[in-house]
Amino acid sequence: MLAFLQKIGKSLMFPIATLPAAALLLRLGSGDMLGAVPNDIVQYIASIMAASGNAILGNLAIIFAIGIAMGLAHDNSGGAALAGAIAHLVLVAVLGAVNEDLNMGVFGGIIGGITAGLLYNKFYSVKFPEWLSFFGGRRFVPIITSITMAVLASILAIVWGPIQGGIDAVGNWLIGAGSLGVGMYGFLNRLLIPVGLHHVVNTVIWFDFGEFTNAAGELIKGDINRFLAGDPSAGHFQAGFFPIMMFGLPAACLAMYFAAKKEKRAAVGGMFVSIALTAFLTGVTEPIEFTFMFLSPVLYAIHAVLTGISFAVSYIVGFRGGFSFSASLIDYLLNFGLADRPWLLIPLGLGFGAIYFVIFYFLIKKLDLKTPGREDEEEEGAEVDSALSNDLDLRAYKTIEALGGQDNIKQVDYCTTRLRMTVIDAGQVDEKTLRQTGACGVMRISKTNVQVIVGTSVEFLAEAMKDRLKKGNPAPANVSLQKDVSVIGETEAQISPDDFEMPMTGDLIPLSEVPDEAFSSGMMGPGFGIHPKVGTVHAPFDGQVVMIFPTKHAIGLKSDTGVEILIHVGLDTVNLNGEGFETLVTDGQVIQCGDPLLLVDLETIKDKVPSIITPVVFTSLVGQEVTLNKLGFQRAGSTNIISINK
Incomplete structure (x- = not known):
């Protein structure tokens, strides 16, 4: 819900x-x-x-x-x-x-x-x-x-x-x-x-x-x-935001700046100025709020109470104002003529600004909150990589990797300031690396739902991520920030034709003949297609199960030599929500070549999906090609069906 x-x-x-x-x-x-x-x-x-x-x-x-x-x-x-x-x-x-x-x-x-x-x-x-x-x-x-x-x-x-x-x-x-x-x-x-x-x-x-x-x-x-139509009783449910968004939260930024360690103030000062000006000019405050929201629930509860007090005080003193998007300087000036006592915003704003500064500075010091610039020495790696601010493509790449890679991402959505991600496993999300990319905060809503607070540039980042995911998120040439994971599978993974077996009984076809552009174009990686005749999926090599989709229609495997593959049974089979599929293995399970992995009721699913043709793609091969040594009908377990060439 x-x-x-x-x-x-x-x-x-x-x-x-x-x-x-x-x-x-x-x-x-x-x-x-x-x-x-x-x-x-x-x-x-x-x-x-x-x-x-x-x-x-x-x-x-x-x-x-x-x-x-x-x-x-x-x-x-x-x-x-x-x-x-x-x-x-x-x-x-x-x-x-x-x-x-x-x-x-x-x-x-x-x-x-x-x-x-x-x-x-x-x-x-x-x-x-x-x-x-x-x-x-x-x-x-x-x-x-x-x-x-x-x-x-x-x-x-x-x-x-x-x-x-x-x-x-x-x-x-x-x-x-x-x-x-x-x-x-x-x-x-x-x-x-x-x-x-x-x-x-x-x-x-x-x-x-x-x-x-x-x-x-x-x-x-x-x-x-x-309010915009001239109703003299409207605007009270908007006016209280102005003192908070234009003065209170920018003052909180000032408090966090002065509470930062002296040697780090120069590094965090630019960020605080940017998000404070964003709040003052546009009324977008989430980048500020997420800098302290999870560090101190008490501090955020005080912020919510102060916002309520701002509304009540604005009503009592007769300050009435409105906006079309948010409580900002732009909307304040635009609707100045419709407001009641708009000049009261100045004393109200200065008063709430002073309250925010004192409370935030005192509590940050008293509770030793790790707001930006106060991190311990071992946390310094979480500072924002400045190279990302001018390279959207690089930022998109690193954000995808920090979210667990493309195999962990199911859907990318966004709203005004945050990425709303549906992932397979929220435990794979690397919050420290996300902060290096410029994220203000990370929320783990559930095991499969994560939100990343980015700021007003979120739309551009989200679209860049979607474009990259379509192409398999290849590493850009100027990538320097790396997660602590082994990348041998991306450059040196290899497997001999004799060690790779046909995973399903059926007709072996080139990947280009798979009737889905995401696969046939090679966006997901090189590989081949199978028109299955028997609904059992077998392990094509010795290795490990690295991912089973919740809807059971696809499985990810990694060989002992580092080769990673995705076996995607049928097209648009995700919409069946597991109907007609039975898994015989679990995530992380060690497998031997020929082990049964999935059972598929081909008769049940064939009339409910566009095609039962099953793409098998190699997701870890960079600069390598898959060549089919055979075509046509092959039984599960047949060898020498492919070759991997540099």
């Missing part, structure tokens, strides 16, 4: 990313800015800008449906986005037909996006008989989405009335609770950051709570939208 909610939180970043542009257009075109200029041309431009901004803010529900569906899709497909739009349109139509007073707002868009995204992942590869094949695959997703959403919407039309009343009651209570309500929100917001669920809470508060009817008679919901 936690992993699922985190995926939703990540997906929310797609639609939220549109808000700064919408707010900028709306504000510049409003009546107190360009719209107030007594010039027909300027007012014409202002009206266009305001209309453009309203077009986004007025359609947030369908934007959220599209963005979340695309974010949840395993391949971020546009087909999922289309299904998300269809889900929202069906939901709105059905609710309106049953009761025109029902309004799910942005929450309805979230429901539609989640439904479409989940259905896409389940049905994107569905196959039908030849006469219905046109409607198979991704084309089937909008169809099943519309049917499913019609059923779901008919249920929601009955039950949503009381739910809507409950949500409105909670929202009205929070709004009516004054300083207590906003203070509770500020505290919970920071408290949920370690698990990445603050985005989920923010979406409800910022886009659903409260109602305001503008001059045109349009109903507007959510604290951000109401």
Whole structure:
């Protein structure tokens, strides 16, 4: 459930990313800015800008449906986005037909996006008989989405009335609770950051709570939208962030700088200046928070309490402000004209800055916290490698290696500041090396779920990692930072034709004939393919099992001479979730040539996957080629089927 909610939180970043542009257009075109200029041309431009901004803010529900569906899709497909739009349109139509007073707002868009995204992942590869094949695959997703959403919407039309009343009651209570309500929100917001669920809470508060009817008679919901529309009661669920993000956390950076060892201040000073300016100018604070979040839960709890106090105090003194993306100098200046008593931010910010500096400096010294610059001598190796700051490809390579290598990585996702990694074994993650690559922190959510706090450059790093993983993550020429592992298998591994046996009975084919580009192009490494006739996978050499995929469809082996191979039974068989597969060995087990490793029910799986052709790829050969000495039908145990050439 936690992993699922985190995926939703990540997906929310797609639609939220549109808000700064919408707010900028709306504000510049409003009546107190360009719209107030007594010039027909300027007012014409202002009206266009305001209309453009309203077009986004007025359609947030369908934007959220599209963005979340695309974010949840395993391949971020546009087909999922289309299904998300269809889900929202069906939901709105059905609710309106049953009761025109029902309004799910942005929450309805979230429901539609989640439904479409989940259905896409389940049905994107569905196959039908030849006469219905046109409607198979991704084309089937909008169809099943519309049917499913019609059923779901008919249920929601009955039950949503009381739910809507409950949500409105909670929202009205929070709004009516004054300083207590906003203070509770500020505290919970920071408290949920370690698990990445603050985005989920923010979406409800910022886009659903409260109602305001503008001059045109349009109903507007959510604290951000109401604030930008001129609602004088909106903005209290945003104002409290400004003193913390612009002053408090930068002051914490200053405290950590002065608490650092004198000989290390120069080394960490640049980092502290960078992340403090990021918080002040853009409102992105996670790189700061993760420098102390796990070192001292007490310190982070104090930070959450101070955030809640900031919200309460801002409410009490009458400081009301808002933003489109985050509480930063940019949003503060942009929305200065809409705020109440915006000048109060200066004394509030300086006051909270002083409190943060004193508390952080005292506790870091008192508790001897190992904040940056205070590490023990044996930990100095964790300092950031400066060569990585200007070489994204090198950083991506080292990040992949520190995460256990490409064989340990199942999925790469990201949100505003963090990599959200699904791995096979979180125990293989090297936190020290990740910090050398520039990571601010590492969170081990579960045995297979890891988050790496990178900062605002996370998108570029994630995309570079995805590109590298497609190519097998080859070592760049300028790599210098190495993990403490043996690399003999990457350069000197060898095996003779007589010591390598056919792992399955079937037709031996060149790798280029495997109907999957990731394998046939050699991206995963050189090798060959087998069209199996018998569903038993045997060990092709003496060695060890180094990896068994959780879905049992693939197994990684390493020979006694250092040769590593991956045997991947069938294509897209991961989607079977282990159906038709039985493992006969365990991770780390020593194996002898010919030992049975997997049992596969070929009859069960052959009609459920694109192909049962099984690629066998050598993942440890660098600058070497695999040549087939034989072709066609070969029995398991046959020798002299391949040669490895430099």
